[in-house]
Amino acid sequence: MATTLTVKVNTTSNDTTDSGNFITVDLANDKFIWSDGSSAVADGQDTPTSAELNEAAPLSPSGSVYEIPKMFLLDYSDTGQELKEVDLAGSDQGGGGNYRYVLRFEFDAATATEPTLEAWDDSDHDSYADVCLGETGANDSYVKVVRTTAGSPGASWTGTAIAGGSAKSQMNGGAGALVGATTIYYNIRIELPDGSDPFAETPVLTVRFTWN
Amino acid sequence: MLYRIIFTDETDFIGISYKNTRWNKIPDKSIKQINFFLPDGNIFTLHGFEEYNHFIEATNDFYAGKKNNQNVGKTILRFQYLMGRLGDKVVSYRITLYQSDTSKYKTGDITRRVYQFGKEYNGKPTLGWKKGIKNG
Numbered sequence: 584m585a586t587t588l589t590v591k592v593n594t595t596s597n598d599t600t601d602s603g604n605f606i607t608v609d610l611a612n613d614k615f616i617w618s619d620g621s622s623a624v625a626d627g628q629d630t631p632t633s634a635e636l637n638e639a640a641p642l643s644p645s646g647s648v649y650e651i652p653k654m655f656l657l658d659y660s661d662t663g664q665e666l667k668e669v670d671l672a673g674s675d676q677g678g679g680g681n682y683r684y685v686l687r688f689e690f691d692a693a694t695a696t697e698p699t700l701e702a703w704d705d706s707d708h709d710s711y712a713d714v715c716l717g718e719t720g721a722n723d724s725y726v727k728v729v730r731t732t733a734g735s736p737g738a739s740w741t742g743t744a745i746a747g748g749s750a751k752s753q754m755n756g757g758a759g760a761l762v763g764a765t766t767i768y769y770n771i772r773i774e775l776p777d778g779s780d781p782f783a784e785t786p787v788l789t790v791r792f793t794w795n
Numbered sequence: 796m797l798y799r800i801i802f803t804d805e806t807d808f809i810g811i812s813y814k815n816t817r818w819n820k821i822p823d824k825s826i827k828q829i830n831f832f833l834p835d836g837n838i839f840t841l842h843g844f845e846e847y848n849h850f851i852e853a854t855n856d857f858y859a860g861k862k863n864n865q866n867v868g869k870t871i872l873r874f875q876y877l878m879g880r881l882g883d884k885v886v887s888y889r890i891t892l893y894q895s896d897t898s899k900y901k902t903g904d905i906t907r908r909v910y911q912f913g914k915e916y917n918g919k920p921t922l923g924w925k926k927g928i929k930n931g
Contacts, residue, residue, distance in 0.1 A: 585814035587870070588855050610857040611868025693819075695850035695923050696916045706856050706871070707895040760922040787856040793876075793916075795818040795850045795923035 586694055586794040591687040592656050594667040598682045600766075605687055606667065612659035614785075616666075617773045620653040626668035630657060640783070641775065649775045650677030673772035674740045681738040683731035686769040688754065688790060694761045698754040698792035700769065702726050702745045706787055711746040714782035715773065721750035725775060726786075728752050731768045742772065754790070798849070801828045803928055813851050813872050813892070818923060826927040831877055833890060835903040844879030844886075846924040848915075851875055851892075878915060880924065885915040 591605035592615075616631075618624045621639035624631050631639070641651050654672035658665050673679030690698065702724060704710045717723030727742030730752060736742070743752050754767050797810035802824045810816045828842040829849075841847060852874040875890040887908045891900040900906070913920045 585816075585851070585853070585870075590855070590857060608857060609868070610855055613857070615858045693922070695848070695921050696852075697919055703856075707897050708854070708873075709895070709897055709899070759920060762922070786858065788858045790855045791852065791873075792854075793850045793852045793921075795816060795848070 584692070586690055586692040586792060588790055588792065589689040589691075590790070591689065592669055593671055593685050593687070594656055594669055596670045598671055598684050600684055600687075600768075604684065606656065606658060608656065609659055614657040614659075615669075615788075616655040616657055617651040618653050618655065619651070620668075624653075624655070624666065626655075626666060627664045628666045629663050630665045636783070643779045643781055644775050644777055647777055648676075650674060651773045651775065652678040654678075654771070672770060674736075674742075674770075675738040676774070677772055679770065679772065681735050681740075682770055683735050684768050685731070686771060688767040688769070690761055690765045690767070690792065692794065693763050695793040695795045697757070697759050698761065698767075698790055700728060700745060700752040700754055701748065701789040701791060703747065703787050703789055708748075708789065711786075713784045713786050714780050715784050716746040716786055717744065721746040723776075724750060725773050725779070726771070726788075727774055728769050728771045730754065730756055731770050732756070732766075736770055740770065742770070751791075760793075796832050798829055798831045800826055801830075803827045810849075813875065816849065816851065818849050818925075821925050823926075826925055829877075831875075833903060833905075834892065837903075839877065839888070839890075839905070841877060841879050841888075842927075843929065844881055844927045845929050846880040847927050848878040848880075848921055848924045849876065850921065850923060876916070876921075878921070879927070880912055881929065883912045885910045885912050887915055 590608040623635040624639035654669040671682035724744040724746035729736040729742040800808040831839040877888040889906040891904040
């Protein structure tokens with residue numbers, strides 16, 4: 584049968600694999616939001632308006648890079664309190680640190696090739712022109728990920744920039760296809776470069792995998 | 796039906812669908828020929844290879860999409876790969892299963908490429924090879 588993937592996110596401050604720490608992401612309806620946060624864009628709040636998101640948006644940095652300090656899961660099904668802060672996301676340059684168990688990818692069976700974690704403008708997977716994806720320079724993507732299945736990333740982890748088909752993360756650490764059911768962990772952050780153009784964008788994160 | 800394998804002993808084996816390929820249930824016998832049933836109704840035949848492989852490439856997208864978010868949350872079947880190995884060369888046939896408004900390839904398009912064995916998918920090896928028979 585086809586291999587299937589379940590994506591979960593840790594919305595607690597417990598950096599452990601306990602299943603109770605994780606919420607299954609409804610890939611059709613839930614979203615991730617990166618923000619400076621505010622009273623309206625905070626853990627336990629309802630879905631923010633565009634105006635509220637704009638008010639809580641980080642300013643384009645001048646003179647240094649800036650890691651957006653807060654990541655939220657917009658949990659579509661938890662009506663009235665949809666926003667859940669992903670406390671452990673990012674490095675210590677933002678709101679995170681030396682944390683392993685943030686994003687959890689559960690493959691229920693083997694794959695024919697090594698799965699990859701990617702970022703694209705949209706589901707067409709034919710461009711990464713968004714500002715946050717580096718526009719045309721894939722390695723300039725603001726979206727950085729680190730695979731943490733085998734160990735902690737270090738408090739000031741930098742991660743791998745992902746955008747398009749050339750800048751992607753090998754989800755088995757380069758060890759090849761998954762030989763059976765496998766759970767893989769990642770941490771993620773968005774770092775704005777000095778002088779970043781303003782943007783409000785909604786790219787897609789993509790897991791690409793195969794089965795025989 | 797996804798494919799029909801004919802073994803050297805003239806018995807056969809059937810693959811059902813993209814999500815139930817049964818590839819890993821193929822008996823440990825030498826393959827003489829594989830007929831793949833393509834999305835456009837045509838049949839594509841591979842024979843004469845020392846080994847064969849077949850797999851489906853899919854994606855799961857998340858974090859919403861501004862242009863085509865109807866696909867976010869779905870497992871999209873992107874490509875079907877049929878491969879045959881002769882010596883250290885792999886002939887790869889990639890069949891497009893998903894076509895967007897801006898796709899370079901249309902559903903059913905076949906892209907043929909030749910790779911070094913062990914670098915047949917994005918420069919990396921694949922699992923699932925089944926034995927055939929050279930010049931079978």
